[in-house]
Amino acid sequence: MADRYSFSLTTFSPSGKLVQIEYALNAVNQGVTALGIKGKPTKPLAQADAHANFLPTATNGIVLATEKKASSPLQDPTSLSKISLVTPNIGMVYAGMGPDYRVLVDKARKVSHTNYKRIYNEYPPTRILVQDVARVMQDATQSGGVRPYGVSLLIAGWDEGVLSDEELEKLQAGETSSDDDEDEDEDGNKKKASGKTGGILRGGPMLYQVDPSGSYFPWKATAIGKSATSAKTFLEKRYTEGLELEDAVHIALLTLKEHIEGEMSGDTIEIGIVGPPAHHLLGMEGVEGAQGPRFRKLTPHEIEDYLTNL
């Protein structure tokens, strides 16, 4: 029986479109808005310890935010969670169909181990994880008997760079000085080498969107879901380079506020941040080389604090 219907449901229409994928995108565009902004962290927000050092001009943090709508006042809001942790440094949020998202979170967590942690004994860089998740979603557009996933994802993570501190400093000096004149010296060459997709050599925060088709895009700030278009217009106006992470959270909340129907509270808003290592979440102290997770969700209490300052 199974093989009888194992042709792909996603087939080309005569006009060359894959309408199943477009339907999946329609499902996404009816979903609750989620957004992500890259910014720069500040210590009080992240409760960073004194050891965490930040590069002066790098944008070093990310906010993911979404609205969490309970369908009934009887529902326990703490049981609902839309932002998920994938690895200690990577988390994600979605717009679209909740059940599909949960499957993808499971698979993302699984592939981060099978394809990476269990081989290299370290967690995958964001782009690698994004590609793995994108492959899962792409597979669903070409395999027999399955439908595409009805979700778009925002995946935020922080990558360990491989450049030494001097190289990083040189790189930044080069970026600020050589905006107007392109110098082709040694530094210039190095800059090119590290100017690859996602700046993987340099490391730092990475924000990606993944669509049901399996395509993915890196963003400085973006939104997905019901009011993605207007939210993006809003973000374009508000976004500046080198945003403080605290301001990024602020902007995220302002953007949500524009498009939200109900009341905003710690229970109806969900926020995840990529910031400095959160050692307080490690559950232990005094272990050499142990680093807290960089991705963490803000508590309802923390969110309330931001909302009062809105």
Add this chain to the structure above:
Amino acid sequence: MCTDHGCASFIDKAYRCDQPEWAMPHQAEARLRVDEPHEDQLLERPTHLQHTKQPFPGYHQKMEVLLGITGKDFTIVASSKAAMRGATILKAQDVKQRQLNKSSLLAYSGEAGDTVQFAEYIQANTQLYSMRNEADLSPSAIAHFVRGELATSLRSRKPYNVNLLLGGLDPITLKPSLYWLDYLASLAPVPYAAHGYAQYYCLSILDKHHNPDIDLETGIKLLNMCTDELKRRMPIDFKGMTVKAVTKDGVIDIDFDDDKVVKSA
């Protein structure tokens, strides 16, 4: 570094050992270094292959002679003419060689059925490549292809038991080359080589007299020195040698006097 039965018995011990499994590699390694394996062990198959009930290369297989010599512009490949089964010589005009393409030649020894089967498999594939691409594979490319096939075979249910010499001239640079391969898929590029017991007699002669600039005539003289020594020292008659050489003109047969009588020492 070892390619041989020393390690084969290492494989064997690693699995036969009564020790808990986690202790084995070290145990086995220590054994490998301390004890030279006994001749009997050389005939044993590694445990993971034992269920195939096929003996390891026996004495008679090691009596087969394969010789290879490179020089300035040629590679000589020679093989003994005797086809043996145990102590019996079944055939005295056996040619244990296959020409693979215009510029390479494969000589083989080992388990009776495996040798021809494997050599012809390699021959067919190199010829297929030549037909498809209208270009010959270089000896180096063939050597690595053969190694890959042998390596896959080694860890299969029934491995090929074949030792090989691959001689040739690079079709573009015309540089002569010779590759030594054994049934464990160890591959080594060498200036001169032998397989079986012949190694013990010939390599020392070649160590002394060979240099990379020799011409074909000198190469054949060296070959004669080797075969003379083999006739003098080896306990059985290997029925003379089939001698071929790869030169810029392709593979040529070399007349070789098998009837020459060598006085024993």
Add this chain to the structure above:
Amino acid sequence: MVGKDCVAIACDLRLGLQALTVSNNFPKIFQYGDVLLGLTGLATDVATVSDLFRYKVNMYRLREERNIAPSTFANLVSSSLYERRFGPYFVSPVVAGLDQKTGKPFICGFDSIGCIDFAKDFIVSGTATEQLFGMCESLWEPDMVRLDLDFRTLFPPGIFFYMMILLKNGQLNHDVECSTIMHIICTSDLNFTNASYQSTFATGFDEFFANNLNLLDDLQCPEDLFETISQALLNAVDRDALSGWGAHVYIIEKDKVTKRLLKGRQD
């Protein structure tokens, strides 16, 4: 073997069937970007495993658009070998490289099923393991340096002599301050307690370090490491019947890898 801001890895070139040498040109070190892998054991597995990692590292580079880090590679080696836990490759690998971010030396060794042995000094493997342990244990020192400056022109003989002792003991590196050196000298067995000597030495050292702040640039760390690892290897294999016949030595520095061929004994 670890040096100061550099690492080295070396192998012999013999391929043999027990006592019979088949080839004296069988290298056992393979380079994957900035990381080097040494493989001893069954020759066929040396070839198979080195090819396997060539494939895996190339795929890694294409996927990640960066070179694999030594520690990452070590974990890859470990997981790949353990995958064959019940039918292992008969190899004992050694990995050497410099940390991409910090430039810190990284070396480690493995057993045939991938158990990692991290070390901060040296790793040995192969048939001459015991001999290599002995050689390395006696030749290796932390932060090995060789001074190519002629101290005799800069110092009175006594100080030169003492500097050599400090070097020998590995006490002279940039962590040691002048005053510490002075203290060691003045309180040493050499009995340089005479006050005038002390002041001479003091001014001597102060001047020396003032005038030679680039002293550490002239310390020939890679050269000394090369000398040490080469002597360790050559003398170890000379006492082993199953190895030797030439050697390859790789010195890995921050921005370059130097490969040298040692002819060695061919008998």
